[in-house]
Amino acid sequence: MAPILSIERWQVIEQLVKQSIIDDKELVFTLCVGSYEEIVRGKAFLLNESLQSFLVNHRVIMAKDIVAVNYPETEEDALVEMEAEWYDFF
Structure with a gap:
């Protein structure tokens, strides 16, 4: 369940x-x-800003649905790059 959206949050x-x-x-x-x-x-x-919504990858995200927002981890980026290289190989 998403936390309550306070003004501070x-x-x-x-x-x-x-x-x-x-x-x-x-x-x-x-x-x-x-x-x-x-x-x-x-x-x-x-x-x-008034509707508290964002556009991410052609998708509208409402702030009331957000549980967490983070920067991606570098390990995750390395895995994505390795996967892309693997597909380029074939």
Whole structure:
């Protein structure tokens, strides 16, 4: 279940997204939609501050559904790069 979206929590999420836009970095969003957990990874764009929503990989993410927002781990990036190299080999 997603935590309650307080004003302070929204400000922290909003600041993290704005900083990732400035730094041109991807974020990993852990969402709770309905009763399902979903992970969305990509570059976020602030879509609508009044609706508290973001656009990530052509998908609108509502702040009320966000459980966690993190920068991707470097180990994860290395695995993705290795997987891409493997596909390029064939």
